[in-house]
Amino acid sequence: MASSFNVIDMSRITPADSSVSLTLPLTFFDLLWYKFHPVERVIFYRSTDATRPFFDSSIVPNLKSSLSSSLSHYLPLAGKLVWDSLGKKPSLVYSPNDAVLFTVAESSADFSLLTGQKRFPAAELYPLVPELQNSDDSASAVSFQVTLFPNRGFSIGVSAHHAVLDGKTTTMFLKFWADTCKRRQDQTVNTSLPQDLIPLYDRTVIKDPKDIETEVMNLWSSLLKAFSGGKEPDNPKSLKILPSPKLSPDVVRFTLDLTREDIQTLRERLKRESSASSSPKELRLSTFVVTYSYALTCIIRARGGDPSRPVGYGFAVDCRSLLDPPVPPNYFGNCVSAMFKIPLKAERFMGEEGFLIAARYVSDSVEELDETVALKVPEVLAAIQTITQELQVVSVAGSTRFGVYGLDFGWGKPERVVIVSIDQGEAISMAEGRDGNGGVEIGFSLKKHEMEALIDLLRGGLRH
Numbered sequence: 001m002a003s004s005f006n007v008i009d010m011s012r013i014t015p016a017d018s019s020v021s022l023t024l025p026l027t028f029f030d031l032l033w034y035k036f037h038p039v040e041r042v043i044f045y046r047s048t049d050a051t052r053p054f055f056d057s058s059i060v061p062n063l064k065s066s067l068s069s070s071l072s073h074y075l076p077l078a079g080k081l082v083w084d085s086l087g088k089k090p091s092l093v094y095s096p097n098d099a100v101l102f103t104v105a106e107s108s109a110d111f112s113l114l115t116g117q118k119r120f121p122a123a124e125l126y127p128l129v130p131e132l133q134n135s136d137d138s139a140s141a142v143s144f145q146v147t148l149f150p151n152r153g154f155s156i157g158v159s160a161h162h163a164v165l166d167g168k169t170t171t172m173f174l175k176f177w178a179d180t181c182k183r184r185q186d187q188t189v190n191t192s193l194p195q196d197l198i199p200l201y202d203r204t205v206i207k208d209p210k211d212i213e214t215e216v217m218n219l220w221s222s223l224l225k226a227f228s229g230g231k232e233p234d235n236p237k238s239l240k241i242l243p244s245p246k247l248s249p250d251v252v253r254f255t256l257d258l259t260r261e262d263i264q265t266l267r268e269r270l271k272r273e274s275s276a277s278s279s280p281k282e283l284r285l286s287t288f289v290v291t292y293s294y295a296l297t298c299i300i301r302a303r304g305g306d307p308s309r310p311v312g313y314g315f316a317v318d319c320r321s322l323l324d325p326p327v328p329p330n331y332f333g334n335c336v337s338a339m340f341k342i343p344l345k346a347e348r349f350m351g352e353e354g355f356l357i358a359a360r361y362v363s364d365s366v367e368e369l370d371e372t373v374a375l376k377v378p379e380v381l382a383a384i385q386t387i388t389q390e391l392q393v394v395s396v397a398g399s400t401r402f403g404v405y406g407l408d409f410g411w412g413k414p415e416r417v418v419i420v421s422i423d424q425g426e427a428i429s430m431a432e433g434r435d436g437n438g439g440v441e442i443g444f445s446l447k448k449h450e451m452e453a454l455i456d457l458l459r460g461g462l463r464h
């Protein structure tokens with residue numbers, strides 16, 4: 001039976017202390033993303049105390065008041081992207097009394113299904129994600145939604161504009177908000193603020209001596225011209241997000257929970273296969289390399305098809321520690337680029353050695369990382385333009401480093417954290433395992449028949 005969903009309330013939450021204005025010019029790292037679909041996360045909390053009266057009297061008021069307080073330290077999140085008529089790029093502007101949209105809702109969807117280990121229709125997640133306002137003139141930075149699953153728990157939906165925040169900044173804010181909310185409930189509100197979660201707005205830490213920013217903006221204008229059939233778009237300074245592909249109703253979600261032992265099993269297999277191969281080579285077998293290579297191989301095999309068909313991979317790289325001087329970890333904004341390999345032939349991954357070949361590619365890509373990866377931002381945007389329907393490129397959203405299962409707002413740790421927006425392409429999502437002992441969660445969003453083949457391959461490979 002289809003689940004019911006209803007919006008209880010929508011309100012604007014202003015920063016508790018909102019007396020100053022703030023303008024942040026976008027850097028080339030931000031401009032890479034300014035027309036792309038927002039990043040959408042849903043964080044699920046199991047709570048049998050979550051009755052409607054408790055939700056209305058405790059959960060919602062605490063989330064709202066702690067959000068208002070937290071926004072005082074993250075003012076730009078209450079602001080908007082605007083593009084001044086004389087400006088050559090958009091800026092993030094916060095003015096007093098700007099606010100974020102906060103939606104309160106209730107759902108009869110099966111909480112255990114959405115947080116469990118079985119596949120379910122991706123459409124079940126969409127009502128849990130708040131809209132992120134965007135128009136020709138402006139675009140909001142973030143929006144939030146809390147949804148009650150009566151007597152089962154609740155979820156916090158977050159939509160984040162990727163030109164404003166990357167994953168590290170998004171999770172830094174969520175940790176700040178959760179810490180504020182929890183301290184209010186523990187009555188420890190007067191303890192000092194967590195210094196590592198105080199954002200740094202100093203944009204001069206992002207150096208651009210080669211004027212990459214202009215290259216990125218020129219690429220965007222040629223891309224937008226191509227989108228509007230080769231002629232100048234009606235409004236070249238529109239901040240409207242690019243239209244999303246229509247999602248077919250048979251897309252399903254599945255989350256693979258890899259334990260630390262599973263990852264070690266895969267790592268040992270790669271070591272065995274590498275030393276037995278004709279060209280044994282030392283591989284970088286980090287958790288990311290092992291898990292991403294495994295997912296990549298299984299997804300390509302699950303689609304099958306013509307072995308000579310083009311495939312590829314791409315993953316985001318946090319450049320903060322790669323730049324010289326390094327960008328502080330509490331920098332507010334984007335500081336990610338990407339490594340990618342496009343096109344490759346599917347057959348490379350479909351044979352017996354497919355997993356080893358994938359691990360070699362990804363290991364080499366990570367080994368190549370240095371500060372020049374930041375200079376490749378225009379190449380990343382150019383590569384994204386070449387991705388066509390028939391090219392299967394597996395990208396990654398999220399990271400095993402963000403500590404999302406530490407987001408305790410005072411009602412315990414999350415039951416599940418889902419990145420909904422991976423369904424906008426061939427992306428997978430990654431997060432550290434919920435139990436915190438070295439496991440990894442990988443989220444998938446695929447058509448039903450492909451998902452069935454994928455799940456068999458993922459589980460089969462662990463019994464190898």
Ligand SMILES: CC(C)(COP(=O)(O)OP(=O)(O)OC[C@H]1O[C@@H](n2cnc3c(N)ncnc32)[C@H](O)[C@@H]1OP(=O)(O)O)[C@@H](O)C(=O)NCCC(=O)NCCSC(=O)CC(=O)O
Pocket residue numbers: 039166167168170285286287288289315316317318319336366396397398399401
């Ligand atoms: C390029 C990489 C994926 C490569 O990762 P690797 O793990 O292979 O290599 P590495 O040198 O980073 O790490 C080697 C070992 O050190 C550990 N390590 C290194 N730095 C770490 C850190 N800051 N926190 C925790 N662990 C760290 C790794 O876990 C690993 O150990 P072990 O192997 O034991 O684990 C990574 O460097 C990286 O940049 N990750 C973050 C990517 C990112 O920001 N994605 C989000 C994009 S924005 C987005 O997607 C939107 C959103 O999320 O909202």
